[in-house]
Structure formats: C-alpha cells, structure tokens
Amino acid sequence: MIGTLINAGAVIFGSLLGNLLGARIPERVRTTVVSGFGLFTLGYGIQMFIKTQNALVVVGAILIGSLLGEWWQIDQHLANLGVWLEGKFNNGGNNTSSKRFIKGFLTASLVFCVGPMAILGSIQDGLTGDSSVLVVKAILDGFAAMAFASTLGLGVIFSAPLLLVYQGSISLLAVQMQSLVSNAMITEMSAAGGLILVGLTIGSLLELRPIRSANFLPALVIAPLLVLLLGAFGLY
Template identity: 55%
Template structure:
C-alpha cells in the first residue's frame, strides 16, 4: 500500500498548492494550463489505445460497459457524491460553484484512476512491494491536481479518496491472488482506458462535447474478462 499512500498524499499536496495559488494565477494562465493538460491527456489516450492487439475486444468492452454504466447510473452517482461532499464545505455559493466542485471531483477522479499506471503500479505494489511506478504517477498526479484545483476548486482534493480506495483494492487483491491478470488482459484494459481518457479530455477538460464518461467505467472490468473468455476458445 506504500505506493498508493504516496499517490494519495501527492494529490492532496498538489491540490492544496493549487488552491493557495488559485487566486494569484491569472485566468488566462489557468485556462492555458487546463488546455495543455487536455491535449496531453488526449495524446496519451491515443498512445494507450494503440497498445491493443484486438480492437474488437476494446469495442465490445465499451459497448457492454456502457450498457452496464447506464443501467447502474454511475455518472449520476458520482455527481450525487460530489454534490454531497460540496454541501459539507459550508460554502455559501451555489449554482456555478457547485458545478465547479462536481466537475473538479469527477474530472480528476477519472483522470487519476483510469490508465495503465494505476493498475500496473498497484499490481506491482501488491505482488512485489515495489512502489516505483506509483511514485512516478504520484508526481504526475500532483502537478495535474495543482492545475485542476487552481481552476476547478476543492473538488480535486476529494478525488484522492477514490484513488486510495481503487488502487488500494487492487493492491490488496494482488497480494492475495498472484498473477491476477495476464499481459494480454492488461494490454486490452489499457487500450479501453485510453478510449475513456480520450472522452474525458474532449468532454471534461477541453469541454468540446459532453460525454457521459463515468458510465464507461465498467468497460475496464469487461475488457480483461473478454480476453479470458476468448482465450478459452484458442
């Protein structure tokens, strides 16, 4: 769990720094930082998708995952959680302030949790005790949290909790079940995560088009399962 705890602390430090500097950063600079982060996320997402060895697995995972996400109303649940947390901050502002809090919470949660570094780093932490990958991720997440918090507010800080739960769960599972995922499973999971990250960059970061990316999340579970079932017929 060492790597995940470092990642958790990195997001808090970066987010708090962003909140403290937020009023001192010019609006144009904030928007430029967010735009740069969006472009980087989009290009990074494309590189993840290119890791796929079977694009049909990615497509199938997305379709099944979206059906499950819409059924379970995941995005609505994340937004409701963000609203509940925002209500406890004792801020007098509503409306736009609430929207900023939810956007910060949802955008940063998806960004920090989706991707191969979260999965591979957590598996490495659980299987071998090595935290190197998650330490690198912690540095990247800290800078991202700084940029997000300076523009979107305190919601970014609360995204550290889903990261702790998500990565911590994978680490604990890896400690109990070695070789929980094959390289092929991780490749398709990463590629599927890349598509979701691209949607996040377009919708939540650069705000080009609204995409309900939260409801895509079950696809990350579907992808390795599809790889497993298809391997039975080889």
C-alpha cells in the same frame, strides 16, 4: 500500499497548493494550463489505445461497459457524491461554484484513477511490493492536481480518498489473483482506459461536447474478462 499512500498524499498537496495559488494566477493562464493538460491526456489516451492487440476486445468492453454504466448510472452517482461533498465542505456556494466543485471532483477522479500507471503500478505494488511506478505517478498526479485545483477548486482534493480506495483495492486483489492476471488482460484493460481518457478529454478538459465518461468505467473490468473468455476458445 505505500505507493498508493504517497500518490494520494501528492494529490492532496497539489490540490491545496493549486487552491492557494489559484487566485493569483490569471484565468487565461489557468485555462491554457488545463487545455494543455487536456491535449496531453488526449494524446496519452490514444497512445494507450493503439497498444491493443485486439481492437474488437476494446470495442466490446466499451459497448458492454457503457450499457452497464448507464444502467448503474455511475456518472450520476459520482455527481451525487460530489453534490454531497460540496454541501459538506463548500457551504454557501452558488450554483456556479457547485458545478465547478463537482466538475473538479469528477474530472480529477477519472484522470487519476484511469490509466496504465494506476493499474500496473497497483498490481506491481501488490505482487512484489515495488512501488516505484506509483511514486512516478504520484509526481505526475501532484502537478496535475495543482493545475486542476487552480481552475476547478476544492473538489479536486476529494479525488484523493477515491484514488486511495481504487488503487488500494487493485493492490489487494493482485495479491489474491496473481495467478490469473496476464499481460494480455492488462494490455486490453489499459487500451479501454485510453478510450475513456479520450472521452474525458473531449467532455471535460477541452469541453468539446458532453460525454458521461464515468459510465464507461465498467469497461475496465469487462476487457480482461473478454480476453479470458476469448482465450478459452483459442480466439485471443
């Protein structure tokens, strides 16, 4: 859990610094920085996906996960949470600032929570107490939070509590399920996460077309379950 606390603290510090410096950074520079991070995230997501050992598992996880996500309206619920937070902590903002606040919260939450370092680092922290992976992730997330906050504002900082709950829950589950988690399950979970990052980049960071990326999040649970199911029949 120490690694997760460090990670959340880095996000908070980076967000505060980004908000402090945001007004001093020209809009074109901020836009370019976020676009650059978007390109990196796109490439990183593709790299995650190509490590899959069975693309059909990832496709199945994405399809089933998207159906569940749309059914549960995860993206809308996260947006509503963003609206509530914006109302509590950004009173008096106009419609444009509200959208910016919500976008900052959603984008940062997905970027910081989806990825192999969040999953593997939390599992490693829970199983062995080694938080080195999460410390490295904290450094990366701190710089990313600074870049996001300089453009997207205060909403970014509220991704830290979600990150704390998400990674902390994985660490606690790892302790309870250490005998059930295999390398294959982690690989396909990360591959599905890579595609979610690609969708996030297209929909939010590069703004090429709207994609409700949060509705794909159930795929992160479906992927290891499919590995477990196929493995039981000797198909993986």
